[in-house]
Amino acid sequence: MPVHDSNFGRELRRRRESAGLSQRQLGEELANLAWDHLNVRVGVDGNLVSRWERGVALPRPPYPELLSRLFQATVEDLGLRPGLPPQPTTGRTDDVGLFESTMMIVDRMRRAGSSNVSDTTLDRLERMTVDMVSEYERLGPLVLAPRLIEQRQWVERLFDDRQTLRQRARLHRIAGRLSGLLGSLAVDRGALSTARAYCDEAYQLADLADDDELRAWVRATQALTEYYAGEYADCLSLAMSGLEYSRGGAQQARLLVQGQARAAGKIGDLHMVKAAIERAQGLARPNPPGTVSPCLALDGYCQARIDGNAATALLSAGDLTGSRRAAFAALGPFDAAEMTGPRSLTRIDIALTYLSEDDPDRAADLVVEALSISASRPIATVAIRTGQFLDAGRRFLSTPAMRDLAELAADQQNPAHPALPGG
Template identity: 35%
Template sequence: MGGETFGERLRRLRGDMSLREAARRANVGKSYIADLENGRRRPSRTIAAALDKALRAGGELVAVMPTSPALLRPDSGRAEEINDVLSRMRRRNRSVDPVIIDHLRDELDDVMLRYEQLDHSCLVPSLLRQRLWTDTLIDECSNPRGRERLFGIASGTSGMLGYLAVGRGQFPLARAYCAEAFQLGDFAQDANLQAWARGLQSFCEYYARNYSEALRLAVDGLGYASAGPQSVRLTINCVARALGKLGDVEGVHRAVDEAYELMSHNAAPMGLPSSISFDCYGLTQVASNAATAYVSLGMPQKVQQYVRLALPTISESNSPWSRSLVMIDHAVSLVSSKEADPGHISDLALDALNISAGRPIVSIQQRAMELMCKATQRWGDSSRFSDIRHAVTSREVQR
């Protein structure tokens, strides 16, 4: 071993560790390590020391590094090699072509815009590929602005994967993705993105039936949102609905009013925009979420008031899930009315389930089962409501 070159010893010490992992630990490019091992580059003392630490080599690499001209640092008199300076410049200069970053962002935006119409089971593979590629580019990029943009794209992609995992009922996986989305939003230094991620975390806990935690995450998210576009979504989709499940009537009234007030200060879109957009919720989404909050409180008149506001636009949309959900909320509200017709309610619920048949998600299953419970409490078991139970249980959530 005494006659080994620097590159030979580096290769031996690296052993089974991948170039990528060694490069990550030493904060250099993997191609740089490959060049050192093949003798195409001369190592600097700084790089040799970093590799010694990364590989736990105890100074072996510094001991065998070749000599090279040195540059004296006047502040300390310590010799710093020219390669040290040039290596730092190279590491700081590593960047990713902005065209590639723009493409990744366009791909993410396109998925978000078309989310309501796309088959969710087809989205996961492409999102996973994009997420892994973005991580690779982050490792290769030293440019601060480029890294922030890549962190933002990675945050959005992880958030989308978390949102889809909630729909499949995979709550532990969803929590991990949504927490990662929040962390990456922090790395991107984007408060709106962090607010968006908190909304996803709250959404996950809501359908996992952890309503107090859903409320806590939503309130924390509002601190990042300020009065910006995500404040509307956090207030109506997260705070109001969690308070509804917790039985806080005054809290729901207040949250609904605040959501409309916040929407008036933001550029609320027309029609039915994506439910997972980085932008503001629209009027239809605020109304439909208000209806859901009042369903939980057992206030049928309030539910029907907001269903009437939301249903026309949702009925014209291409989102099968939104149409199913608002129809089920309407059916639940009718159960509490004095002149409720169980046959009509059953037909309405079955129509709602048929709209999204073949593409079931947890939110639809949970609300349909809540309808079943309320109907059974009022009228007892019947063949009509058994049909609803069969329709729900026979359609497994896509995983």
């Protein structure tokens, strides 16, 4: 017979059946949640769920929390009162056998504090990840990808053993950064399906770490992926989602100019482009002279980064004067820092403004410079933008400068990584 108020039992059964779960399956879901979110093993099964639904027993911690997570409801919504459930009167006067032994509790405490990774090791992994971000543009995909993959696989093996909850959250953050970096490298190589998969994994890890700034960082890379796929509405949506997570954090400027402004430029919304750029300008982070913040900056964008992305966004929206002004402002710092990708892409942006003013020779010379700068480290985005330049200048292909450029671009084309649609 039921010994507890049956409101909870009825509500639990209703929610379980609405979710299409058997009592056994509900037990398995709770056990999985306990391991994923609390890093503990629990012994819930279909029999225990049946006892709850019949009112024979009420769930003790951690089950109320797990049920709330599973059904996205408060304990009150489930018909439970906060705190421990009342116990039936049994007439028992001693507690022998009622509780676990002291040694079992002590052993569980020991295992909860055990870990296969030290805090010092996690510190080093985090430092290595920051260094990878800093070296991203200098080393490029062919050098960096194998290193990142090796590090990501090593981190993954650590998850197979035990860590404290705090250490496991740090591991999730480290793994999320590494997967996000691999996603960005895949964009550089034009492998957008692979980039999406890596970024989805990175976002899942950000969720597991419950880290909004990491979510925002991943959203920025996802937005860039869709930008180069020509999916500008998706790019804008992902950038706006990232801004919700960043809420004034380090990723806000990147999301505004690389995501929102560039997507808005492609859909022709000049007002949104300028508003996003203006907001980003106020968020520029100081950078030492002769350096530029990484394109995947963890600490925010410097002024040169904002200017470089603003140039691309304004160009797409048709503001040639504003685009050229921003591009030249970015070009000096990019050249001083010897950044291959930004130096090439900014020259192509400037070239497109000259092309729009019917100055193909001057424009073609700049694109030749861009291709020469990136010749030793081909970048898919440079190839994409060169193709777009040639398409835009098709009416000038009879000029010697444009013909020479077309031949150079054909010579440098990597057949394994053709130019992507959009830009």
